[in-house]
Amino acid sequence: MIDMSVDIGGLRLKNPVLVSSGTFGFGREYSNFYDLNSLGGIAVKGITLKPRKGNKPPRIAETAAGILNSVGLENPGLYGFMEKELPFLKRYKVPIIANISGNTIEEYSIMAQELCNSVDAIELNVSCPNVKEGGIAFGTKPELIYQVTNAVKKRIGIPLIVKLSPNVTDISEMALAAEGAGADCISLINTMIGMKMDIENRKPYFDNVVAGLSGPAVKPIALRMVWQAAEKVNIPIIGMGGISTWRDAIEFIMAGAAAISIGTANFYNPYAPIEVLDGIRNYMEYSGLNKIEEIKINRGVKNYE
Amino acid sequence: MIDMSVDIGGLRLKNPVLVSSGTFGFGREYSNFYDLNSLGGIAVKGITLKPRKGNKPPRIAETAAGILNSVGLENPGLYGFMEKELPFLKRYKVPIIANISGNTIEEYSIMAQELCNSVDAIELNVSCPNVKEGGIAFGTKPELIYQVTNAVKKRIGIPLIVKLSPNVTDISEMALAAEGAGADCISLINTMIGMKMDIENRKPYFDNVVAGLSGPAVKPIALRMVWQAAEKVNIPIIGMGGISTWRDAIEFIMAGAAAISIGTANFYNPYAPIEVLDGIRNYMEYSGLNKIEEIKINRGVKNYE
Amino acid sequence: MEREICSIVSNDRVAKDIYKLVINSKSIIKEASAGQFLHIKPSLNYDPLLRRPISICKADSVKGHIMLLYRVCGKGTRLFGGLGQGDCLDIIGPLGKGFPILKDKKAAVIGGGIGIAPLLELCQNLNSPDIYMGFRDEVYFVDEFIKHSGAFFLYTEDGSRGSKGYPIEALARNISSYEVVYACGPKMMLSKVKELCEANSVECYLSMEERMGCGVGACLVCACESSEENYYKKVCVDGPVFNSREVKFDDRYER
Amino acid sequence: MEREICSIVSNDRVAKDIYKLVINSKSIIKEASAGQFLHIKPSLNYDPLLRRPISICKADSVKGHIMLLYRVCGKGTRLFGGLGQGDCLDIIGPLGKGFPILKDKKAAVIGGGIGIAPLLELCQNLNSPDIYMGFRDEVYFVDEFIKHSGAFFLYTEDGSRGSKGYPIEALARNISSYEVVYACGPKMMLSKVKELCEANSVECYLSMEERMGCGVGACLVCACESSEENYYKKVCVDGPVFNSREVKFDDRYER
């Protein structure tokens, strides 16, 4: 009997396939394609305390096997989300992960506290500039990750996921900071910082100059980071970054991910999460594995650093 | 009259198109396709003090729009290079850049000193583990970059290029360290650390587990880093990372690169450097620009960080 | 909204870089209406990565054929151009809000270049609207339109066919005779049509373009400046067809 | 060594996943010899990114045709499979060191599966060598080989054609009658051929495979274990054909 369920830091998912924040709206859109209850969980579009209009278009550029996005956290704000979007998702039985972004630790804490009775887990997007620290991203300093994680953890009784930024020298240092501060789970990777020039108009293509790179192009980097983080922390990891097929998913689980999440692939293949899920199940059947955890490889005696 | 020449920290190149270390051997191979004198310069395969056998195969994997390589610095060693490879290149008038890797600052210094009468510039590959510092890569700590750059600079009378690693939180900090220590030029990016799993055999695909990612997939990241470094340093920058076409090259020069370098593209298009060069020239003609520096965009008043 | 693997009936070049593609459809065609679009995968590999939005040009539900008209201008459309009969395409659709069919109103339809694509199905559904069309030089597909038109005004930038200039000039002269105007084409043209119609209090629908990610409303990248200050519209689900009063053209489009 | 854009004369399926591709060549063909390979770009876009090495199966310099035999097994070869007459391929070649043609020696040629590809041009150039061939199940191309063979030994793993088993079994029985053995096929087979020949002091040439980057000796990724301890051979320029004494098979290949 194959058991597809996984635990991500106290939250039991019926299968390891999630969908990533910002690539799945608030779930409505993809509910036209399949039953959302088939998913392991849904991380909704990133929420901020106040509504945000987001960045000026253009907001997307295609790169080689990837995309750059500059949405700028357009969202209806914490209360807009709770009133207008959450009720729809609540009609399903699928676990809801609220992805939150703040400019200060206080903002993160308020949002987490307000949300924690309505959702199944909180995901901290720490790729945001810390206004009090002169705009340096929370996710690039272990001390800041520690502080924000610790502050939020104290306020909530549901699992806390910290979503790490890949734009750092040493991902395991960041993973350890989150774990040390009480995170129940980490997710990685968020987008990589990239850029594109508008040659014709002799200026950066995006108004905001830099933008977030995602998609198959970043997969080798994401996989390496999951491997490195899994080497160091004991809390579960949600792996993501370019996952498009079940083979990609298996690579991440082998590397140590407890669950995986589909982001950009939703755009070119709306059925990607379902196909990945079926693929994992077939792989397990074919390989005679009964639990997702059995997919993880044994790192053995080799020092893999 | 279009002047394609550029200065990279005291070394004048007749055009801004270089070829990258490790992707062009010691020049012999591509001399079958075109006259090497057409190039702005050649960065030869990375050299170490002692000959190195390199890593066990497999050494390459194709990723989405990129490749992972794990050559492991196979090379004939400093003296093997000087005796067996350099004489061939010396038959050309093209500037030769010796790319060197060391385990200690001493090793870098010895190599630079031995080479500096035979080549036109030294490129320090700082993506190597510093044995004395417990194996942490030189290129991930500003202090280490400063020390190795400073030590080498004192020993040589030819331009010193420091090749930065992209696997860092803040590339401009690294660029500033190199500049502060006396580097005449910086080049970026080296490969990004990536990974692949061998699903069938349930183990990392590469014996060394991680490998270097290059090619079009990394271009948006490389371009962003050139932009960020150019914001901070005054020494010239050689931009590279996924450049395959003249449009890519123009993006890098617009972002602030004084010259650009072709790496992985040589593999799928041996004429890439020549085609990029022709493209840049046509672009300048079409746009009425006379000097390479004029391609650079004006960043204006906007705060682009 | 469905995903369907559609086989190609024909894919013919009709002018320089302009192709007419006819595909078989069983499910998408059932809901297809004028102004909606299909989101088509150009490659089975990851470069190009994203689907490409292409308007429904004509939907023949009897034969089960959807006709598309597209211009080859980049990586994705170049791959479309290389396809032939029997090849298959992975398509999501129909997507977006199409044109409201206001049969009882005196209508003008104005299109520029490849922007004529979504207008054919529209003209077929209206009662012989007057049609205004502009092209740079080579003219294509006008015969298909003339069949469904009242008056027909043809312009080319170089004057090689029809009148020299832009179709907006003729529309401006006749604007008072219309109750509704439908437009698709370059942003510059749309912005002028909007201005003209609003100045003359004529109801106006514009089909907008913006780069897309998902095509279904989930990613928020297809933002288009709305007349309400504090939020953007999504071209893929709020549009691509908008009442002109819903949208705004910023300076970026005036370049 | 040249880059040439070659048009396709024909591309036909000869067995499950096996295709015979014939291309026109003016320049590459001039230098092409048995055992060398071509480095072919599978896509104009960046995925798949690298060229694919494919052996020269037959070179007809009179017609200016090069024939290739390939197995569809991944992204790149799948794209090759979709090509037809008139399509063009961007090719670099001929690359690598081919087979030494030792006409005066009594020769055996042994091939397994798609590994037969580089052997046809070889057999044509030798004096009716004895040929040993093995396939998993479906047998292809043997008629082409029989034309140029002395004795011919056919094996299939499932026994559906020829004898059941592996061609190495027959070669082992007859090894004492040969002065030289040429081999291409799975690593397992090559490793056994090497052992057999060396135990019997028979000269032996093996065509090796390794994943490639540049194909011209510049990137050092095609490393293959050499009999000398302290360095690797490059399959692309030192090979793909090696004297068996130059190379070593490590445990990795025994899986």
Ligand SMILES: Cc1cc2nc3c(=O)[nH]c(=O)nc-3n(C[C@H](O)[C@H](O)[C@H](O)COP(=O)(O)OP(=O)(O)OC[C@H]3O[C@@H](n4cnc5c(N)ncnc54)[C@H](O)[C@@H]3O)c2cc1C
């Ligand atoms: C709702 C809608 C309907 C459309 N209908 C048609 C049609 O019927 N016929 C037709 O020829 N074209 C139509 N277009 C434009 C068409 O989608 C683009 O020309 C096409 O995507 C270009 O792809 P490419 O790969 O050839 O170009 P590339 O330049 O390689 O494309 C790169 C990226 O930019 C996007 N892109 C490029 N140009 C445009 C554009 N003008 N608008 C939106 N995204 C763009 C692509 O989708 C892709 O993501 C429509 C666009 C939209 C938004």
Ligand SMILES: Cc1cc2nc3c(=O)[nH]c(=O)nc-3n(C[C@H](O)[C@H](O)[C@H](O)COP(=O)(O)OP(=O)(O)OC[C@H]3O[C@@H](n4cnc5c(N)ncnc54)[C@H](O)[C@@H]3O)c2cc1C
């Ligand atoms: C010198 C040489 C000659 C060859 N001659 C032939 C031939 O005549 N006919 C034929 O069918 N095949 C031949 N091969 C094998 C052929 O190159 C691979 O099957 C092909 O590259 C697979 O590409 P893919 O995109 O379909 O597979 P993918 O798995 O998508 O390829 C991914 C990557 O792995 C490489 N790769 C995959 N399999 C192999 C392999 N077995 N050997 C080397 N690289 C591989 C590809 O080149 C590519 O870089 C030869 C290989 C070499 C080295």
Ligand SMILES: Cc1cc2nc3c(=O)[nH]c(=O)nc-3n(C[C@H](O)[C@H](O)[C@H](O)COP(=O)(O)O)c2cc1C
């Ligand atoms: C359009 C877009 C919007 C995104 N918005 C968010 C967000 O609001 N919060 C967040 O934590 N991550 C956001 N992400 C990052 C994704 O959740 C994911 O971490 C990243 O894209 C890498 O995965 P992928 O390559 O599978 O897309 C966004 C990504 C994209 C492409």
Ligand SMILES: Cc1cc2nc3c(=O)[nH]c(=O)nc-3n(C[C@H](O)[C@H](O)[C@H](O)COP(=O)(O)O)c2cc1C
């Ligand atoms: C096979 C291979 C070997 C390389 N070897 C070296 C090296 O020896 N020294 C070095 O500084 N960089 C080396 N590099 C990095 C390249 O010089 C270049 O910085 C990197 O590949 C990014 O550029 P690209 O994407 O254009 O290839 C190597 C890259 C590849 C692909």
Ligand code: FES
């Ligand atoms: S394209 Fe994704 S929201 Fe419109």
Ligand code: FES
């Ligand atoms: S493939 Fe590059 S050296 Fe052999």
